[in-house]
Structure formats: structure tokens, C-alpha cells
Amino acid sequence: xxxxxxxxxxxxxxxxxxxxxxxxxxxxxxxxxxxxxxxxxxxxxxxxxxxxxxxxxxxxxxxxxxxxxxxxxxxxxxxxxxxxxxxxxxxxxxxxxxxxxxxxxxxxxxxxxxxxxxxxxxxxxxxxxxxxxxxxxxxxxxxxxxxxxxxxxxxxxxxxxxxxxxxxxxxxxxxxxxxxxxxxxxxxxxxxxxxxxxxxxxxxxxxxxxxxxxxxxxxxxxxxxxxxxxxxxxxxxxxxxxxxxxxxxxxxxxxxxxxxxxxxxxxxxxxxxxxxxxxxxxxxxxxxxxxxxxxxxxxxxxxxxxxxxxxxxxxxxxxxxxxxxxxxxxxxxxxxxxxxxxxxxxxxxxxxxxxxxxxxxxxxxxxxxxxxxxxxxxxxxxxxxxxxxxxxxxxxxxxxxxxxxxxxxxxxxxxxxxxxxxxxxxxxxxxxxxxxxxxxxxxxxxxxxxxxxxxxxxxxxxxxxxxxxxxxxxxxx
Numbered sequence: 001x002x003x004x005x006x007x008x009x010x011x012x013x014x015x016x017x018x019x020x021x022x023x024x025x026x027x028x029x030x031x032x033x034x035x036x037x038x039x040x041x042x043x044x045x046x047x048x049x050x051x052x053x054x055x056x057x058x059x060x061x062x063x064x065x066x067x068x069x070x071x072x073x074x075x076x077x078x079x080x081x082x083x084x085x086x087x088x089x090x091x092x093x094x095x096x097x098x099x100x101x102x103x104x105x106x107x108x109x110x111x112x113x114x115x116x117x118x119x120x121x122x123x124x125x126x127x128x129x130x131x132x133x134x135x136x137x138x139x140x141x142x143x144x145x146x147x148x149x150x151x152x153x154x155x156x157x158x159x160x161x162x163x164x165x166x167x168x169x170x171x172x173x174x175x176x177x178x179x180x181x182x183x184x185x186x187x188x189x190x191x192x193x194x195x196x197x198x199x200x201x202x203x204x205x206x207x208x209x210x211x212x213x214x215x216x217x218x219x220x221x222x223x224x225x226x227x228x229x230x231x232x233x234x235x236x237x238x239x240x241x242x243x244x245x246x247x248x249x250x251x252x253x254x255x256x257x258x259x260x261x262x263x264x265x266x267x268x269x270x271x272x273x274x275x276x277x278x279x280x281x282x283x284x285x286x287x288x289x290x291x292x293x294x295x296x297x298x299x300x301x302x303x304x305x306x307x308x309x310x311x312x313x314x315x316x317x318x319x320x321x322x323x324x325x326x327x328x329x330x331x332x333x334x335x336x337x338x339x340x341x342x343x344x345x346x347x348x349x350x351x352x353x354x355x356x357x358x359x360x361x362x363x364x365x366x367x368x369x370x371x372x373x374x375x376x377x378x379x380x381x382x383x384x385x386x387x388x389x390x391x392x393x394x395x396x397x398x399x400x401x402x403x404x405x406x407x408x409x410x411x412x413x414x415x416x417x418x419x420x421x422x423x424x425x426x427x428x429x430x431x432x433x434x435x436x437x438x439x440x441x442x443x444x445x446x447x448x449x450x451x452x453x454x455x456x457x458x459x460x461x462x463x464x465x466x467x468x469x470x471x472x473x474x475x476x477x
Contacts, residue, residue, distance in 0.1 A: 057412070057413055057414070057415040057416070058410045058411065058412055058413065063407045063462055066402070066403040066404045067400045067401065067402055067403060068400070068401055068403050069398055069399070069400055069401075070398070070399060070401050071396050071397070071398050072396070072397055072398075072399065073394050073395075073396050074394065074395060074396075074397060075392055075393075075394055076392075076393040076394055076395045077392055077393045078392050079389065079390065079391055079392040080389075080390040081387050081388065081389050081390065082387070082388045082390060083385050083386070083387055083388075084385065084386040084388065085383065085384075085385055085386075086383065086384045086385065086386050087383055088379055088380075088381060088382050088383040089379070089380040089381045090377055090378065090379050090380060091377070091378055091380050092375060092376070092377050092378075093375075093376065093378060094373050094374070094375055094376075095373070095374055095375075095376045096371045096372070096373055097371065097372060097373075097374055098369055098370075098371055099369075099370045099371055099372045100369060100370035101369050102366065102367060102368050102369035103366075103367045104364045104365060104366050104367060105364070105365050105367065106362050106363070106364055106365075107362065107363050107364075107365055108360075108361075108362050109360065109361045109362060109363055110360055111356055111357075111358060111359050111360035111361075112356075112357040112358045113354055113355065113356055113357055114354070114355060114357040115352060115353070115354050115355075116352070116353065116355055117350055117351070117352050118350070118351055118352075118353070119348050119349070119350050120348060120349055120350075120351055121346050121347070121348050122346075122347040122348060122349055123346060123347040124346045125343065125344060125345050125346035126344050127160050127341055127342065127343045127344065128341075128342055128344065129145055129155070129339045129340065129341055129342075130339070130340055130342050131338060131339065131340070132163075132338065132340055133161065133163065133340045133342060137340070137342070140339045144337055144339060145339065147166065147320060147322075147337070148164055148166070148322045148339055151166070151320060151321055151322035152321075152322065153322050155341075158341050159341065160341050160342065160343035161340075161341065161342075161343070162324060162340070162341055163324065163338060163339065163340040163341075164322045164323065164324050164338070164339050164340075165322065165323055165324075165325070165326050165334055165337075165338050166320055166321075166322055166334070166335045166337035166338070167320070167321045167322070167323060167328065167329070167332040167333065167334050167335065168318070168320055168321075168332060168333050168334075168335055169316075169318065169319050169320070169321055169331055169332045170318055170331060170332075171314060171316060171317050171318045172314070172315040172316040172331065173312055173313065173314050173315060174312070174313055174315050175310060175311070175312050175313075176310070176311060176312075176313060177308050177309065177310050177311075178308070178309050178310075178311060179306050179307075179308055180306065180307055180308075180309055181304060181305075181306055182304075182305040182306055182307045183304060183305040184304050185301070185302065185303055185304035186301075186302045187299050187300060187301050187302060188299070188300050188302065189297050189298070189299050189300075190297065190298050190299075190300060191295070191296075191297050192295065192296045192297060192298055193295050194291065194293060194294050194295040195291075195292040195293045196289045196290065196291055196292055197289070197290050197292045198287065198288075198289060198290070199287075199288055199289070199290035200285050200286065200287055200288065201285070201286055201288045202283050202284075202285055203283060203284055203285070203286055204281060204282075204283055205281075205282045205283060205284050206281060206282035207281050208278065208279060208280050208281040209278075209279045210276045210277060210278050210279065211276070211277050211279065212274045212275070212276055212277075213274060213275050213276075213277055214272070214273075214274050215272065215273045215274060215275055216272055217268060217269075217270060217271050217272040218268075218269040218270045219266050219267065219268055219269055220266070220267060220269050221264060221265070221266050221267075222264070222265060222267050223262055223263065223264045224262070224263055224264075224265065225260045225261070225262050226260060226261050226262075226263060227258055227259070227260055228258075228259040228260060228261055229258060229259040230258050231255065231256060231257050231258040232255075232256045233253055233254070233255055233256070234253075234254055234256060235253055235254070320335075411462065411464045411467050411468075411469070412467065412468040413464065413465055413466055413467050413468065414466040414467075414468070414471065419444060419466075421442035421443075422442075423476070424441075424442050424443060424444055424448070425440050425441075425442045426476050427448070427452075427466070427471070427474065427476055428440045428441070428442075428448055428451075430474040430475060430476055431448070431451040431452065431455060431474065434455060434474065436451040436454055436455050437451075438451040444466075449465075452465065452466065452470065455470070455474070456470055459473060461473060
């Protein structure tokens with residue numbers, strides 16, 4: 001039965017403008033099937049009433065395949081190239097060519113001489129340490145030199161003509177005072193007795209207690225709405241009695257409301273309980289002696305005593321010191337020891353000899369080349385080929401391309417109960433405002449249907465009668 005109805009709806013898709021059903025549940029006829037209808041796949045590949053909403057009517061629509069015209073640029077003749085030979089070019093010019101090659105000849109150059117003098121060292125210069133700078137001074141002993149070196153004299157770095165003198169430094173002493181401990185620091189402990197002051201004290205005579213008191217229960221009467229049967233959605237078969245209906249029998253998803261009964265009952269508000277009542281404690285005040293400060297001890301410090309002593313200490317031992325000055329310094333006296341660095345000059349003599357100034361040699365004399373001028377022919381540009389490109393030609397052709405295949409689907413449409421004079425008039429006015437002149441008759445006549453179809457075609461909407469999508473696009477819904 002359901003498949004037969006689907007086929008009838010497919011055939012009558014173009015007449016969906018007049019299709020509608022009531023949003024309220026009607027009394028079913030003897031042959032009506034009131035059981036819920038589940039989605040089943042039909043022979044054309046669509047599903048019956050997908051995503052159906054309560055109170056909404058649906059019509060099955062065949063959506064034809066869509067095409068668009070596209071232009072395509074195709075090659076008429078391919079690109080080509082043509083080669084042209086470009087001949088070589090020449091020019092005549094004079095050129096300087098070698099007649100006799102350049103050469104050389106060798107000429108002898110005699111040696112030259114000169115006389116030069118040279119100073120020869122007979123004995124080299126040297127320096128030595130003596131007991132003075134005068135010529136008769138004796139050479140200093142190794143013991144004296146060792147003493148000077150131990151006294152801080154750098155004998156190797158000393159300059160010629162410098163003298164150093166030995167001084168004796170006696171041992172040094174100093175007297176200092178020192179504070180020493182006579183009696184060490186100590187301490188003594190003193191006892192401090194406790195102190196008291198008069199006061200009062202609060203004494204508990206009877207402690208606090210509690211007793212239990214009964215609190216009775218409370219009740220109230222309430223009414224309650226109890227569900228007898230839950231709400232449900234069922235598919236109802238209905239008939240269209242309009243003379244313009246293309247399909248007489250339709251299926252509509254109808255809401256069946258839940259059923260309730262109201263009952264009154266007495267319910268407990270608060271249960272019977274007990275509460276605790278507090279009986280306060282009883283106190284009395286008595287006179288007492290309170291401790292102001294506890295017994296303690298305190299420590300008294302006895303400082304240490306000191307006495308001062310004098311003592312003599314050696315600061316430095318006796319020593320020998322060398323200095324480059326003859327002046328005596330406090331605490332030091334000069335001895336007879338002295339060393340001086342004396343420079344002994346070198347002994348030389350002058351000798352004369354003849355030496356070669358420039359040795360005998362030879363020199364090369366260049367004989368330049370000889371040239372002459374001749375006429376020659378030279379190539380300016382070599383022979384080449386020139387390539388000329390012949391571009392390809394194209395032509396534009398138009399063809400139809402399929403955008404989408406033909407399909408079948410259910411679409412929500414305006415229900416019969418909603419096709420009032422006021423609603424149809426609003427649709428006719430909206431079509432006229434959109435540029436599709438339609439008489440305002442309040443009736444779903446042939447002119448209105450034609451305007452709806454023309455509007456859907458221009459807007460790219462599915463041609464499906466008074467579909468919900470079309471009414472939303474017109475601004476009616």
C-alpha cells in the first residue's frame with residue numbers, strides 16, 4: 001500500500017501546489033492504518049518521509065538533472081617554426097706581419113776594483129770588578145763578590161763605572177708593654193622570692209545540662225497529576241477533498257498527546273521529632289591570693305682584673321748590607337770593603353786591501369724585429385640560421401556539462417490546513433513584489449501555480465509546488 005502511494009506521489013510531483021493535510025489527528029476510517037510508519041527504502045532509491053516532523057506534510061519530488069554551458073578553447077592549428085639562412089659577411093683590412101724576427105747579441109763587460117780599509121780587533125773589550133776605579137786598583141776577591149751578591153747586588157746587571165759599599169748593621173731591640181690577667185672574671189647568683197596579689201575567682205556550683213521536648217509531626221493535602229498514557233507520534237492516513245488535489249491519499253505525522261488523571265493525597269511535611277532545651281550552669285565568686293611573680297634567681301657578673309708588664313724583644317739580627325752610596329745610615333757603619341765595575345777597552349788595528357767592486361760579466365743587446373704591411377680579408381659575421389615562430393591558432397566551442405544527476409526526495413510542503421485565504425494572498429503579493437505579477441484572489445489558481453514555478457526556476461529552487469523552502473525564500477514564513 002505504501003509503495004503504491006509513493007508511486008502516485010512521484011507521478012503527481014508537478015501538482016504539489018494543491019497537496020496538503022491537517023495538523024490535527026482525525027478520526028481514522030475503517031481501512032486507515034494507525035500504526036507508526038517507519039522509514040523504508042523505495043524502488044527509486046529514496047527513503048519515505050526522512051527526518052519527518054510532527055504536523056508537517058511532505059510531497060515526493062523528482063528533481064531533474066542539471067546542466068550548465070561551458071566554453072572550451074581548442075587548438076585549430078599547432079605552433080610551427082621556419083628557418084632562414086643568413087649568409088656570412090667579410091671585410092678587407094691591412095695587417096702588420098713579421099718580416100725579420102727580433103734577436104740578441106752578447107757584449108763582454110770587464111770587472112772593476114776598489115781599495116777598502118778594515119779595523120781588526122786584536123783583543124776584545126771586557127769588564128771586571130776591582131777595589132776602586134783608579135788604574136792601580138786591585139781585582140776584587142771572589143769572597144767579597146759573593147758577599148755583595150748575597151747582600152742583594154745584581155753583579156751581571158750592574159753598569160761599568162758603578163761602585164758598591166759594604167755596611168755593618170747591628171742587631172735591633174725594642175721594649176713593649178703587655179697586659180696580663182690578674183684575676184679571672186666570675187659571677188654570683190642571688191635568690192628573688194615570689195610575690196602575690198589579692199584577686200577573685202569564679203567557681204562552678206552546678207554544671208549546664210539539657211532536656212528533650214517532643215515536637216509533633218505536620219501534614220498537608222496535595223494534588224498530583226499522574227500520566228495514564230504517554231505522548232506519541234503516529235502516521236495517519238488522510239484524504240484530500242479539494243477538487244484540485246492531484247493525490248487523494250496522503251500520510252501525515254500526527255502528535256497524540258499524553259493522558260493524565262488528577263488525585264489528592266495527604267503527605268507528611270515534617271516528621272515527629274524531639275528538641276534539646278539547655279539548662280545553664282550556676283557559678284559563685286570567692287576571694288583568693290593570685291601569684292604576681294614566681295620565685296626566681298638573678299646572676300651578677302664580677303669582672304676580671306689585669307696588670308701591665310714590660311719586656312724587651314729582638315727586632316732584627318746583625319747583618320752586612322751593600323749600597324751604591326757611601327753615606328752611612330742610622331744603625332749602620334761602613335766597612336773597608338768596596339767593589340767597582342771597571343770597563344777594559346778592546347785593542348784594534350787598521351789593515352788595507354784591494355777588493356772587486358763589480359765582477360767581470362756580459363750583457364745582452366736586443367736587435368728589434370722588422371715588420372711589413374699586407375692586405376688580408378677577414379670574416380665579420382659567420383653564416384647563421386634565423387628561426388621564425390609561427391604561433392598556434394585556437395577556436396572557442398560551447399558544450400553542455402552535467403552538474404547534478406536526476407534525484408528523488410521528499411520535501412516539506414504547505415499543509416492543507418494552512419492554505420487559508422490570508423496565507424495564499426500573502427504568497428500572491430510576495431510573488432508580485434518579486435517581479436512575477438500574480439492576481440491577489442486568495443485562491444490557489446492556475447496563475448498562482450505558474451508564478452510559483454517561474455519564481456522557483458529563476459531562483460534555482462527545486463520545482464516542488466508550495467514547498468517550505470520556497471515560502472521562506474519569498475519571506476512568507
